[in-house]
Amino acid sequence: MMNDYIAFCGLNCETCEARLATVNNDELLREKVAKEWSDLNGVEITPEMINCSGCRIPGFKTPFCDSLCPIRQCALSRRVETCGSCKELNGCEKLGMIVRNNKDALLNLKGYVFITLRERPELKEQAAAWFHEKWLVPTQAYLECMSAYLKKDTEYGWYLCMKDERMIGGLGVIANDFHDRKDLTPNVCAVYTEPEHRCRGIAGRLLNMAVEDMRSKGVSPLYLVTDHTGFYERYGWEFLCMVQGDGEPGLTRMYIHR
Numbered sequence: 410m411m412n413d414y415i416a417f418c419g420l421n422c423e424t425c426e427a428r429l430a431t432v433n434n435d436e437l438l439r440e441k442v443a444k445e446w447s448d449l450n451g452v453e454i455t456p457e458m459i460n461c462s463g464c465r466i467p468g469f470k471t472p473f474c475d476s477l478c479p480i481r482q483c484a485l486s487r488r489v490e491t492c493g494s495c496k497e498l499n500g501c502e503k504l505g506m507i508v509r510n511n512k513d514a515l516l517n518l519k520g521y522v523f524i525t526l527r528e529r530p531e532l533k534e535q536a537a538a539w540f541h542e543k544w545l546v547p548t549q550a551y552l553e554c555m556s557a558y559l560k561k562d563t564e565y566g567w568y569l570c571m572k573d574e575r576m577i578g579g580l581g582v583i584a585n586d587f588h589d590r591k592d593l594t595p596n597v598c599a600v601y602t603e604p605e606h607r608c609r610g611i612a613g614r615l616l617n618m619a620v621e622d623m624r625s626k627g628v629s630p631l632y633l634v635t636d637h638t639g640f641y642e643r644y645g646w647e648f649l650c651m652v653q654g655d656g657e658p659g660l661t662r663m664y665i666h667r
Contacts, residue, residue: 412522416464417484417491418507419514427461427471465491479503493518512610521577523614525622526567530559532576536569539576543601551599554583564626565595568618570602570611578602578611582619586634587655593663595623597633616644620666630667638662 414423422428430438439456447454462468464481474481480492480503489495492504498518508515516523526536537551557563570578579601586596597619602611623631634652635641641664642648651660 412517413465414463415491415517416481417489418464418478418480418504419492419516419518420464420507420511421513421517422461422463422466425461425463427459428463431460431462431469480507491518493520513614516610516614519609520572521609521611522571523618524569524571525618526555526569527559529569532569533559535576536567536579540579540581540599540601544599546599551581554581564623564628566619566622568615568622570606570615572606577606578615580612580615580619582623582631588634588661588663589653589655590650590663593632593649593652593665595628595631597631600633600635612640613644616641616646616666620645630665632666633664634661635664636661 412423414421416422426438426442429435430442436456439459442459443454443456458472460469461471461474464470464474464478476482483503484492484495487495492498492501495501498504508518526532533552533555537548537555540546540551541548554565555567558566565582565584567581568579569576579599581598582595583598584594584596585591586598597616600612600616620629620631623629632649633641633646634654638648644666646664646666649663649665652663654661
């Protein structure tokens with residue numbers, strides 16, 4: 410079952426400022442959204458129009474969402490849960506602009522669910538075993554880090570991508586990812602996406618989740634070690650220096666996200 414806050418087009422209504430203004434009855438946010446949308450669309454949108462409970466949630470809708478959005482009207486007429494259920498998803502002209510400008514929308518429509526381990530603590534054992542299988546670090550080491558996070562002994566989190574209740578991507582944040590620069594902390598670690606799900610932006614979204622979550626808790630910058638070049642740069646990471654990995658014969662690249 411698709412998250413109810415995922416709109417027909419794949420955008421996440423839960424983070425939409427129009428919805429936030431509505432549920433919080435925030436007049437200042439209504440005015441802000443109305444001005445931004447007026448400037449963006451070249452038409453007058455008043456604060457009174459900024460009332461929306463969500464595209465697929467019963468209740469208030471903005472005038473555009475209610476009757477003008479061609480994607481919503483199409484989905485309603487076809488009686489699909491979202492555009493992800495439509496056989497014409499690939500190549501749909503109506504949806505094209507949305508997915509070109511927001512890659513997360515397509516991931517949402519494809520049924521990928523991105524969560525923190527705190528949202529699904531029952532996945533701890535499964536997640537520890539999955540990361541162990543990918544990186545051969547002892548399962549107990551993962552369990553200890555995850556338990557500390559779940560008990561709120563640390564805010565260094567674990568971030569997962571699920572599809573059909575199967576874990577297909579993930580990463581964590583720990584103090585040190587087995588290298589000699591203990592001052593460069595904390596580190597993103599264990600970044601992995603199952604091969605058949607790669608090149609869809611999953612790792613990028615997980616990286617952004619970690620950065621945003623840590624920054625909201627006052628933890629910035631973040632660091633990571635990798636042999637890759639050209640990948641992490643796409644998501645705002647910068648090469649910082651070379652570090653010596655524990656037990657490694659050569660040096661490894663260290664990146665920073667400021």
